[in-house]
Amino acid sequence: MKTPRYIAPALLIVALLTGTVSDRSQRRAPLYLGGYRVLAADFHVHPGFFAAGAVAPWDIGFLAERQGLDALAVTPHNEIFTAKIARWFSRSTGGPRILVGEEVRTVVYHLIAVGIERRVSWNTWNDPVAHVIDDIHGQGGVAIAAHPLAEFWPAFDERAMARLDGSEVRHPAVYDRPRAAPEFEQFYRRKAMTAIGSSDFHGLGHLGMCRTWVFVAEDSDRGVIDALRAGRTVVYDDNGRAWGDPELIGLAAHSGLRERGIAPDGADALGRISRASALLGLLGALMFGFRFPLSR
């Protein structure tokens, strides 16, 4: 039984080596269109710790870079300190731009706040959405309706809609609920709003699998917020259909922008070797134990 105890760590070392070597940043040369810098962004990302995410806040930036994202909003549920941890780590390591956000999650609506510095004040059962959006705007942030399925519509009354900056028109819910895509679109058509594509990443699927192309005048936090407020975004679905500013959609049409957004799927040879060796190594470690060659 001793040999399998050495095989498990050997396989895990192979998995780590091949996985690390093949895990490269997907950041590309900056793209400029119509005088704007175009950023790949994901504005709905949940980190671990108190936010129902699987990936730790200090790893979010690292993972985002591997998915070719230039900017993201880390949006824990009803708090912001894990988003600040994520921003600090990404800044310290030269990672992608991280904006502090929050998913204000209540029973009757979900709302994304991007570009805030303190927790958004809300009272779960009697604070109207309009008050929450006022607080977000007071902090210099933008408010985005998160996955606006029909059950959340009643909370977005006229006052809320007048204040709302954007709406998620693409979200992974479109893949598992047939009614999601038409409902998102119907909500988006209620007024002129910024089109947003977000992954609502908790750990499954790919960070940035639904993403927003943001056209910024300056590559800074303020530049991203200004672009969101001005509606300078483009979002694509899997068939190439686009939402957002019609002028920018036209500009992007022949730029290969949509193709730039296809996230790597880990199908390269080294990635496959890493996955297979890791699974076998973990199974071996569980079944036969774990012993390094130098241990007694």
Next chain:
Amino acid sequence: MFSPGAAFKALKNSPDGRRSLFALRRPFFLAGFLACCVTLIAAWRLDVRLVAGETVSWSVLPLLQIFALAGACAFRRRSLRFSQLIGLFFTGFGPWMLWLIGFALAVSVSSPVQTVRWTSPPDVNILLGTLLLVLLWSVRIDFQFFRVVMERTRIQAACDVALQRAIGWACWTFAFYGYVLAPLLAWRLAH
């Protein structure tokens, strides 16, 4: 994993199970194991930096389990030191680890879109069904831990398992989902 009573009896009397290092090794192994699985699921490969970062992050789970075990073993007569109990208790995480390997395998052979579908019915029901089986299996192992290692009667052992689960899961639910549950609870109370 398959005959926990006999395994705990053997481990309790083995010199390995009586070493202090045994107590540290198992929880650390669980944290590293979780980190590898999370990295595989999120990045589809093992990367040294992600595994290191996730090991730190997921160390919270073994720590909470140790805290819950302390709660369940407090004021109980026992023949082993608490450090030895930790080591023996953590040998019972096999079913959860096996499930995680299966889940990571399923992710690695599926597309990101397919994995997203697992979060809603009917796929989520299959996932929850497998988790229920694992839960029952792990309860059986923990029951044997309290019967054999802690030398408790059947009823006492069942109560200890329930107490350990209640403490551990309450802490974990708060750590993972606390800021979501708080407004939901407030809303329920208000209505």
